[in-house]
Amino acid sequence: xxxxxxxxxxxxxxxxxxxxxxxxxxxxxxxxxxxxxxxxxxxxxxxxxxxxxxxxxxxxxxxxxxxxxxxxxxxxxxxxxxxxxxxxxxxxxxxxxxxxxxxxxxxxxxxxxxxxxxxxxxxxxxxxxxxxxxxxxxxxxxxxxxxxxxxxxxxxxxxxxxxxxxxxxxxxxxxxxxxxxxxxxxxxxxxxxxxxxxxxxxxxxxxxxxxxxxxxxxxxxxxxxxxxxxxxxxxxxxxxxxxxxxxxxxxxxxxxxxxxxxxxxxxxxxxxxxxxxxxxxxxxxxxxxxxxxxxxxxxxxxxxxxxxxxxxxxxxxxxxxxxxxxxxxxxxxxxxxxxxxxxxxxxxx
Ligand SMILES: [Zn+2]
Numbered sequence: 259x260x261x262x263x264x265x266x267x268x269x270x271x272x273x274x275x276x277x278x279x280x281x282x283x284x285x286x287x288x289x290x291x292x293x294x295x296x297x298x299x300x301x302x303x304x305x306x307x308x309x310x311x312x313x314x315x316x317x318x319x320x321x322x323x324x325x326x327x328x329x330x331x332x333x334x335x336x337x338x339x340x341x342x343x344x345x346x347x348x349x350x351x352x353x354x355x356x357x358x359x360x361x362x363x364x365x366x367x368x369x370x371x372x373x374x375x376x377x378x379x380x381x382x383x384x385x386x387x388x389x390x391x392x393x394x395x396x397x398x399x400x401x402x403x404x405x406x407x408x409x410x411x412x413x414x415x416x417x418x419x420x421x422x423x424x425x426x427x428x429x430x431x432x433x434x435x436x437x438x439x440x441x442x443x444x445x446x447x448x449x450x451x452x453x454x455x456x457x458x459x460x461x462x463x464x465x466x467x468x469x470x471x472x473x474x475x476x477x478x479x480x481x482x483x484x485x486x487x488x489x490x491x492x493x494x495x496x497x498x499x500x501x502x503x504x505x506x507x508x509x510x511x512x513x514x515x516x517x518x519x520x521x522x523x524x525x526x527x528x529x530x531x532x533x534x535x536x537x538x539x540x541x542x543x544x545x546x547x548x549x550x551x552x553x554x555x556x557x558x559x560x561x562x563x564x565x566x567x568x569x570x571x572x573x574x575x576x577x578x579x580x581x582x583x584x585x586x587x588x589x590x591x592x593x594x595x596x597x598x599x600x601x602x603x604x605x606x607x
């Protein structure tokens with residue numbers, strides 16, 4: 259052995275051994291990395307094969323792919339999504355995803371695909387896409403937020419709460435989402451009594467991240483007395499439509515008569531008679547109706563529509579989570595004076 263190998267104490271031999279080891283490690287990492295990437299691509303391709311090849315009707319599948327197509331086709335897919343043409347948007351995204359090999363280059367397109375499935379109501383597919391993104395890139399914040407929405411819509415609230423853990427680690431704000439999901443869980447809990455729910459709701463009103471409107475809406479349907487006693491004057495505008503549409507039998511005249519804004523609302527509605535000094539609500543539409551009534555015009559009413567403070571879209575019906583941008587607690591109540599229709603007085607509860 260001594261005749262084949264140089265002496266172990268030869269420094270040149272030791273250096274040679276170290277260099278050989280480094281080379282072996284470098285070559286094996288390179289080979290392993292390539293195999294991993296190849297497997298990753300294969301897994302994603304197999305995964306996407308599961309999504310409705312037969313529904314791909316945009317006739318772009320056979321189109322030769324060019325990297326310069328990525329941007330215009332991504333924009334086109336977004337335009338289709340915004341117009342509600344979800345299938346066309348999905349087809350374009352699938353075409354791009356199938357033709358781009360690098361995960362990080364197609365991550366944004368996968369996010370778009372997941373969001374389009376979410377908007378189109380394909381919740382399980384949306385879940386699969388976001389899970390696939392997170393499998394490759396666990397710190398993708400958008401995918402984590404959207405996965406939370408998907409689980410909420412699937413009524414899988416515990417899973418929705420699980421998405422908060424990584425978001426917290428990533429130092430993202432999750433308080434409102436957590437409060438929102440916990441409130442839904444409370445309202446849907448059939449194992450606790452109405453009294454327990456009412457008690458808990460009153461406690462939640464005192465907590466910072468729990469929204470006033472959904473809690474008051476729940477209280478008005480569970481316990482009128484408690485609901486009326488929890489009206490906060492500075493937050494009346496958040497529940498103006500709920501108050502306006504309450505049936506007369508659900509009103510608490512004792513509380514209304516002691517509050518200027520509430521009195522003005524129900525004078526405007528014509529439920530209570532105006533006193534000699536008519537209260538001012540500082541809600542323009544309410545004060546306008548009262549002035550019109552004073553002038554003898556009783557055929558005016560309030561019309562409501564709802565805006566989102568985040569995406570600025572308007573909707574004819576109220577929401578807890580914006581249907582367009584999925585923001586929570588972003589609802590803005592917008593009231594306008596309108597001519598009274600024959601049928602009025604339905605409840606929002
Ligand atoms: Zn919005």
